Amino acid sequence: MRRVASAPSPGRSSLAQLILIVPWVALVIAAWSPLRDNSFLWHIRAGSIQANGIQVLTEDPFSFTMHGEQWLTQSWLGELFYDWAEMATGMGFVPLMVLFLSSLTMVGIGLISYRASRSVSATAIVLVLSTFLLISFLVPRPVIFSFTLFVLVILAWERPAARWTLPFLFWVWASVHGSFLIGLGYVLLSLIMRREWKWLRVPVVSGVLTLATAHGLGVVTMLVAFGEARDTLLLLSEWRRPEWWSAAFLPLAGGVVIIVYGALRGRITPKHLWLLVPFLLLGMSATRAIPSAWLAIVPLIAIALGDLNVGGRKRFSMGATAVFVSLVLVLPFLIRDDGALDPERFPLTAVGALSEVNTFHDDVTGGYLIWVEGPGRMVYLDDRAELYQERIGEFVAVRNGDMAWEPVFARDEIGQVLLKKGEHLAVELEAAGWSVSYADVSFVVLRP
Numbered sequence: 001m002r003r004v005a006s007a008p009s010p011g012r013s014s015l016a017q018l019i020l021i022v023p024w025v026a027l028v029i030a031a032w033s034p035l036r037d038n039s040f041l042w043h044i045r046a047g048s049i050q051a052n053g054i055q056v057l058t059e060d061p062f063s064f065t066m067h068g069e070q071w072l073t074q075s076w077l078g079e080l081f082y083d084w085a086e087m088a089t090g091m092g093f094v095p096l097m098v099l100f101l102s103s104l105t106m107v108g109i110g111l112i113s114y115r116a117s118r119s120v121s122a123t124a125i126v127l128v129l130s131t132f133l134l135i136s137f138l139v140p141r142p143v144i145f146s147f148t149l150f151v152l153v154i155l156a157w158e159r160p161a162a163r164w165t166l167p168f169l170f171w172v173w174a175s176v177h178g179s180f181l182i183g184l185g186y187v188l189l190s191l192i193m194r195r196e197w198k199w200l201r202v203p204v205v206s207g208v209l210t211l212a213t214a215h216g217l218g219v220v221t222m223l224v225a226f227g228e229a230r231d232t233l234l235l236l237s238e239w240r241r242p243e244w245w246s247a248a249f250l251p252l253a254g255g256v257v258i259i260v261y262g263a264l265r266g267r268i269t270p271k272h273l274w275l276l277v278p279f280l281l282l283g284m285s286a287t288r289a290i291p292s293a294w295l296a297i298v299p300l301i302a303i304a305l306g307d308l309n310v311g312g313r314k315r316f317s318m319g320a321t322a323v324f325v326s327l328v329l330v331l332p333f334l335i336r337d338d339g340a341l342d343p344e345r346f347p348l349t350a351v352g353a354l355s356e357v358n359t360f361h362d363d364v365t366g367g368y369l370i371w372v373e374g375p376g377r378m379v380y381l382d383d384r385a386e387l388y389q390e391r392i393g394e395f396v397a398v399r400n401g402d403m404a405w406e407p408v409f410a411r412d413e414i415g416q417v418l419l420k421k422g423e424h425l426a427v428e429l430e431a432a433g434w435s436v437s438y439a440d441v442s443f444v445v446l447r448p
Contacts, residue, residue, distance in 0.1 A: 012315035019124040021328050023106050023131040028332035030138050031099035034342040035091075038367030039383050040082075040141040045374050046073050047083030056214045060387055062370050064358055064378035065412060071387045072218045072225075075142035077175035094140050095339045101148050102138045106130065108151030109295070113302040115158060122305035125258075126298060133251035137291045146177040150295045153183045157190060158299075163199060167206045174210035174219055181223065182292045184210075185278070193274035225386040232385045232392045238288040239385075248290045252283050255294065255301045262304020272300055341368075344442050347418055353438035353445050357415030362399070363392075365418055380412070399425050416447045 042062065050056055050073075060071045073079065085093035106127060113126040138144060153169055156162040166187065173180035187203045210219055226233070233239035242249040259276060262268040276297060283293025316324070341348060346368040359380060361369070366382030381388050381395060388395075397403035401424050408414075416437070419426045421444045429446050430436065438445035 012317060013321040014120065014315060016121040016124040016310060018316065018321065018324055020110065020120070020127060021325060023127055024103070024328055025332045026131050026135050027099055027102045027106065027138070029336055030135055031095040031102065032336035032339040034337055034340060034345075035094060035140070036342045036345045037139040037141050038346070038364040040094075040139065041367045041371035042374070042382055042384075043075060043079050043141060044082045044086055045370050046076075047079030047081070047086075049375065050076060051080055051083045058218075060384075061375045062379055063366075063381060063388075065380055065391060066387055067378060069387065071384070072215050072222050074178045074215075074219075074222050075176050076214055077172065078142040078145055078177070091339075091341075098138060098140050098144065101144050102134075105134070105147045105151055108148070108155055109298055112151060112154055112158070112298050116299045116302035117306040117308070119302075119306055119308045121310040122302055122308045125305060125308070126302055129251045129254060129301075130294065130298070133248055133294050134291055136248060142177045143179070143288075143291075146173065146179045146183075147291060147295065149173045149176075149180075150183055150186075150292065153187065154295070154299065157187055160199075163202050166202050167209045170206040171209045171213060175213045178222060178226065179292055180210055182282070182296075186275070186296050189274050189278060193271050222386070229386040229389055232389050235392050235396055236383065236385060239286050241284065242287040242290060246287070248287060249283075252290055252294055255297055256280065258301050258304045259297065262300070262306075265304070267303050267306055268300060272303075276300055347443045349440060350418060350438055350443040350445055354418065355416060355447075358413050360409065360412075360414045360417040361419065362395075380414075399423070401425065401428060405429070416445060418443060418445050420444075 045062075046057060049061055056076045057073045058070065060066045060069050085097070109130050110123055110127055113123040114120070117123060134147070137147075149169055149172065153166060153173075156165050156169065170180055170183065173183060184203055184207055187206070191197070191199055191203065211217055213219060215222070244253075256276075259268055259272075279293045279296040282289045282296075343349075345364060347365055351369065351372060354377075356377075358378075359369075361380055363381055363383040366379040369377055369379050370382060381391060385392055394403065394408065398405045398408050399419075405425065405428070417426070417429060417434075421439060421442055426444050426446065434446040434448050436444055437447050
């Protein structure tokens with residue numbers, strides 16, 4: 001017999017209803033946490049160059065190692081927004097942007113969950129799990145746009161009357177992040193799962209429009225470049241297979257357990273494997289893929305939890321509800337950080353000690369240097385693995401002492417290095433006679 005959650009008492013709130021707004025605390029704190037995303041910083045400067053040149057980037061403008069090489073920036077539309085926002089507000093737009101997009105994503109997850117389960121309790125559980133999983137991925141780089149766009153795509157696909165908004169959503173998505181291909185995969189797999197062949201023209205038109213962005217067919221070139229850089233990407237922690245006990249993977253594993261529970265209840269059927277299996281494999285392929293995998297299986301988790309009613313008898317008065325909501329909405333703003341750049345991650349003062357010569361540094365510093373002094377100062381490298389390819393592996397080997405630094409420095413005419421204080425290469429260079437021209441608690445600048 002179908003169990004229907006009891007209707008809320010007039011003027012009183014259930015525990016599940018109160019839990020729905022708890023993720024707000026984490027979202028506010030995350031939005032104003034110290035900025036550590038080096039990728040976001042070079043995206044800002046890419047936006048400046050494109051706005052001033054009135055054209056998208058098609059070659060590398062930032063590094064002395066790959067300058068002029070073919071390179072297409074996938075996120076051109078987001079970068080133009082970054083440039084406009086920085087000119088209008090400085091870096092003050094960053095926390096507000098992160099809070100807005102992450103809140104919109106969470107609201108979308110809540111709507112998806114409630115539509116699939118018709119249960120406030122189930123929706124609350126999905127939102128809490130989503131918060132734990134997504135919180136470390138809510139950074140200002142363009143990927144944050146993809147989370148919001150993915151939930152909008154899922155919501156639009158679930159309503160036949162809204163499905164023709166998908167071509168526009170995918171055009172925007174293809175202009176801000178390369179993960180639009182995952183969204184197209186979701187729509188196609190969902191179509192196969194439901195055998196709604198008459199709607200095949202929607203993803204077809206959507207796919208065609210992704211080739212009508214500023215880069216045209218270059219969108220395909222970018223995806224191929226990422227595929228060819230797979231071995232290089234594995235050198236970056238976010239592209240490696242996730243740790244089974246990581247904070248990001250555990251909620252995903254919990255979601256799978258819930259889906260199995262739903263299968264035992266008869267709510268999840270074999271047809272749902274069309275979505276579950278591909279996206280579970282995606283989530284297991286790389287840490288960076290976990291959020292997309294999670295968003296894709298949120299409807300299945302909600303279906304599995306359908307009709308759940310936890311604590312339905314416990315009701316709170318309007319007064320108690322008002323106090324709780326006020327605390328949840330206001331308290332995180334009182335304990336938030338200032339949202340400034342993290343001085344332990346970026347060389348905020350060390351950059352002033354650099355001379356105008358080729359500098360060896362890591363990818364994090366590269367992103368910062370592009371933002372603060374680029375493109376006037378060319379960098380050694382940053383985190384654009386699809387551009388640098390084998391140079392990333394070379395850099396890691398030199399930095400860790402697995403490869404001699406002398407021939408690399410001679411080839412690239414390195415005149416100084418900016419490294420973390422105490423790291424292996426810095427110590428080795430000092431032993432080889434390089435002198436320290438600057439040092440603070442986190443960074444050191446050395447010259448021969």
